[in-house]
Amino acid sequence: MKTNRFASIPWHxxxxxxxxxxxxxxxxxxxxxxxxxxxxxxxxxxxIPISPTLENYQTFFESLDVVKITFNTFIIAATVTLFxxxxxxxxxxxxxxxxxxxxxxxxxxxxxxxxxPFSVTMIPNYLVISDLGLADSVWGVILxxxxxxxxxxxxxxxxxxxxxxxxxxxxxxxLGHARIMKDIVLPLVKPAVTSTGIWFFILSWNExxxxxxxxxxxxxxxxxxxxxxYISSEGGTNFTVxxxxxxxxxxxxxxxxxxxxxxxxxxxxxxxIK
Amino acid sequence: xxxxxxxxxxxxxxCLLVPSLIVFVLFMFWPFIYTIYLSFFDWNMVKPTKEFVGxxxxxxxxxxxxxxxxxxxxxxYIVLLLLINLFVPYIFAxxxxxxxxxxxxxxxxxxxxPSVISLVVGSILFTWxxxxxxxPAAIILGWFGIEMPxxxxxxxxxxxxxxxxxxxxxxxxxxxxxxxxxxxVPREVIEAARLDNVPLWKIxxxxxxPMSSATGIYVLIITxxxxxxxxxxxxKVITQGGPNYASSNAIYxxxxxxxxxxxxxxxxxxxxxxxxxxxxLLILEFKFVxxxxxxxx
Numbered sequence: 189m190k191t192n193r194f195a196s197i198p199w200h201x202x203x204x205x206x207x208x209x210x211x212x213x214x215x216x217x218x219x220x221x222x223x224x225x226x227x228x229x230x231x232x233x234x235x236i237p238i239s240p241t242l243e244n245y246q247t248f249f250e251s252l253d254v255v256k257i258t259f260n261t262f263i264i265a266a267t268v269t270l271f272x273x274x275x276x277x278x279x280x281x282x283x284x285x286x287x288x289x290x291x292x293x294x295x296x297x298x299x300x301x302x303x304x305p306f307s308v309t310m311i312p313n314y315l316v317i318s319d320l321g322l323a324d325s326v327w328g329v330i331l332x333x334x335x336x337x338x339x340x341x342x343x344x345x346x347x348x349x350x351x352x353x354x355x356x357x358x359x360x361x362x363l364g365h366a367r368i369m370k371d372i373v374l375p376l377v378k379p380a381v382t383s384t385g386i387w388f389f390i391l392s393w394n395e396x397x398x399x400x401x402x403x404x405x406x407x408x409x410x411x412x413x414x415x416x417x418y419i420s421s422e423g424g425t426n427f428t429v430x431x432x433x434x435x436x437x438x439x440x441x442x443x444x445x446x447x448x449x450x451x452x453x454x455x456x457x458x459x460x461i462k
Numbered sequence: 463x464x465x466x467x468x469x470x471x472x473x474x475x476x477c478l479l480v481p482s483l484i485v486f487v488l489f490m491f492w493p494f495i496y497t498i499y500l501s502f503f504d505w506n507m508v509k510p511t512k513e514f515v516g517x518x519x520x521x522x523x524x525x526x527x528x529x530x531x532x533x534x535x536x537x538x539y540i541v542l543l544l545l546i547n548l549f550v551p552y553i554f555a556x557x558x559x560x561x562x563x564x565x566x567x568x569x570x571x572x573x574x575x576p577s578v579i580s581l582v583v584g585s586i587l588f589t590w591x592x593x594x595x596x597x598p599a600a601i602i603l604g605w606f607g608i609e610m611p612x613x614x615x616x617x618x619x620x621x622x623x624x625x626x627x628x629x630x631x632x633x634x635x636x637x638x639x640x641x642x643x644x645x646x647v648p649r650e651v652i653e654a655a656r657l658d659n660v661p662l663w664k665i666x667x668x669x670x671x672p673m674s675s676a677t678g679i680y681v682l683i684i685t686x687x688x689x690x691x692x693x694x695x696x697x698k699v700i701t702q703g704g705p706n707y708a709s710s711n712a713i714y715x716x717x718x719x720x721x722x723x724x725x726x727x728x729x730x731x732x733x734x735x736x737x738x739x740x741x742x743l744l745i746l747e748f749k750f751v752x753x754x755x756x757x758x759x
Contacts, residue, residue, distance in 0.1 A: 199557050200565070206554070207572045210630060213587040214579070216598070220590075232598050275485065278478040286475035298482070301490050303687050303740055306694070307716035307733040311500060311726055312493035315507070335485035365474060394580035396695050401721065412582040416699050419586050427590050434583045445578040449571050456635070457642035 214438070221245070221431040228428045244432035252414055253407055254436070261410040264326050264399070265392040268333045273385045276339030281369055283340070284347040285355050301337045306397060314401055324404040333392070339384055342455060346380035347373060383451040390441045411437040494737075501730035508724070519731035528707050528715075529732070535621060536690065536711040542625035543632070543689040548681055551637035556666050559644045560652055570641065574634035581631050581695040588627045589700055614701055617708040624696045624709055632692060636681050643677035644670055683743055712736040 219235035220228050221244055227237065248254060282288075283295055313332050314323075322328030350373065358368050374381065396412045403409055406417075415437050418430035445452065501519055503512040523529050558569055576584070592599050592613065600610035613619040647670060655665050671678065690713050697703055703710035703718055710718065712732065720729035 196562050199561055203554070203558070203562075203565075203569050207569070210576050210633070211572060213584070213591055213630070214576070216591065217583075217587050229596065232596065232601055275481040279482040282475040282478035286472070286478075288472040288475040291475075294479070298486060301486060303683065303743070304490060304494065305687060305713055305733070305736055305740060306691050307713045307729070308497050308737050309490060309493035310717065311507070311720050311729060312496040313489055314721075316488075316493075332485070332489035335482040337486075340482065365478075390578050394578075394582075396580065396582050397691070397698075400698070412580045415580075415582050415586060419582075419589060419699050430586050430590070434586050438579045438583050441578040441580070442575075445575065449574075453570055453574060453638055456638045457645065 214442075217431045217434050217438075220428055221435045223428055225426070225428045244428045245436075247426075247429045248432050248436070254414075256407055257409050257411060257414050258436075260326050260408060261393055261412075264329050264395075264410060265389045267330050268392045269385050269388040271330075271334040272336045272339050272388050273381060275335040276343050276384070277369070277374075277381065279335075279340045280343035280347050281365075281373060283344050284350075285352065298337050298340060302341075310398075310401065317402060323402060324408055325402070326408065328402045329395075329399045329410075332398070336388065339388065342384045343377065343380060346377040346455075350376050379451055380455055383448065383455040386444055386448050387452060387455070390444060393441055394437075497730045497733055500726050501734050503727055505726045506724040507720070507726055515727065519727040520735070523728055523731050523735065531707050532710050532712060532715045535707075535709065538618075538621050539625055539690060539693055539711050540686050542622065543629065543685050543693075544682065546625065546629040547632045547636045547685050547689065548678075551633055552640050552678065553666070555637055555641035555644050556670055559641060560656075560665065560670075561662065570638060573637050576630050577632070577634040579631065581628065581692060582699055584627050584630050585696045585699045588623070588630070588696075592623060615705050617705070620701060620705070620709040624693055624700065627696045627700075628689065628692045632685065632689060636685065639677060639681055640674070643674040647673045679746075683746075686743060687740055 216235045219237060222237040222240040222242070223231075224239070224241050224243065227239070231238070279298075283291065317323055317328040317331065320328070320331075322331065354372065355368060358372055363371075393410075394412060395410070396416070399410050399413055400416070403413060406414070411433075415430070415433045418426060418433055500512075502514060502516060504515045504518070505512040554573075558566060562569075591597050592610070594600050594610040594612045594614075597610075603610050611619050613623045651669055651673075652665060655669060690711055693711055694714050694717070697709055697711065697714045698717075701709045703714055707715075713736065716729045716733045716736065718729075719725045719732060
């Protein structure tokens, strides 16, 4: 092979340029969130605060019940994640280790739901949640999201790597399916379960479209909804506070990602799309 | 012998699927059918009775110039999203896999990072960064004597900026999925071509593209379907579809009809029309991805 040690340098520059474009907004938000408003206006380009202050965070905590809003976000994300992982795990197990009538059609139909646009289901779902008296409640946000085709897909891909004979031997030993799932399958697909769970948690934490339809009272808001209150197309007058709210909104997903990056990227790179 | 142990208890398999199926039936399939039903009625979500109007909602929608503006916008969004989130990451993923040797994990990790952040955060960050008067981008452009367009008030520009904001979130995910697929192409094929001094762009077009086509089509479809849904967030928080519907797309317009104008029939009809377009895409997806131009591992 013709090796040219320097041929790759322009590409490295492109990659680093792209990364700077993608990451810069985050750095900028963090820096600005610690600046007094006046400093932020006067030194727009210097995102490192000259005299760091917590006043923007203070303003946010004084104007809204931040603890309650963070708790709402957490309850929704945690409940949705637990249910999605559980229901997806059961369904994936059925799809991988059982032969039953209509299996392929059913799988096709379930996976197709990934492609159903939100607008097609929003009115009936909104009406149902209202009729159940769950409008303006975190449970109204949670209820329609207890299963997920992506979860079934990712866990199925992972379980397919387990030799079927292993399960069959366990069956011959009269082990029940519940035991097989818990003691054999779960330990083997734990990385996929963990990363699918973290991915769902992050997605739910960031969710905006459905909660904004359901949640009306500020006290019932999630963090992205609270953040939205600080936006106007002119940029808002209080943009340093907005940056503080943005930082609080992204800190959990960012931390989870930095901790579990290997798992998450691994799951998307090893699952393969079929 | 072995198959029998697993096949005799069909009902157990169905039991395992029931929890997922209940959710899908109640919150996906039934609403889908109910939306079709609503598209034939005049209603406002409050009135006690729905009035059957046949295809009147569809006629209204199809004779409304706003609809054509919105579908035009939708196509513009799709073109931009595909350009930034399919074309560009395809090339970058190829380069990372085939050309570059160092920093691979760092690049992957850093490019994926914005994908874990809320689009509301992205919307607010870019609203400020791209503020046409006092934002950093405007200041830097000012040094070169370039005036930043007041994008949130201008046809065309507004769609470009909202697409860029959405791409900030979508790019990394698509990049990783495409990278994984390209990484699955057998090394010997690529190495052999490189030994023969085949230029990189030829390797990309004649080896990589066909051998990763299933994933390519998958990313194409999700970029269109989910991309249009993702764009909803910046539209809702920054422009509310404005100015004068210049940034609205098919999905936002359905929301606008239902929850701002309270015309459920129009909203439902618009959603069903959108869905029909998506179904055509879906058929294409399964035709190519499931039957496979090429199967990947």
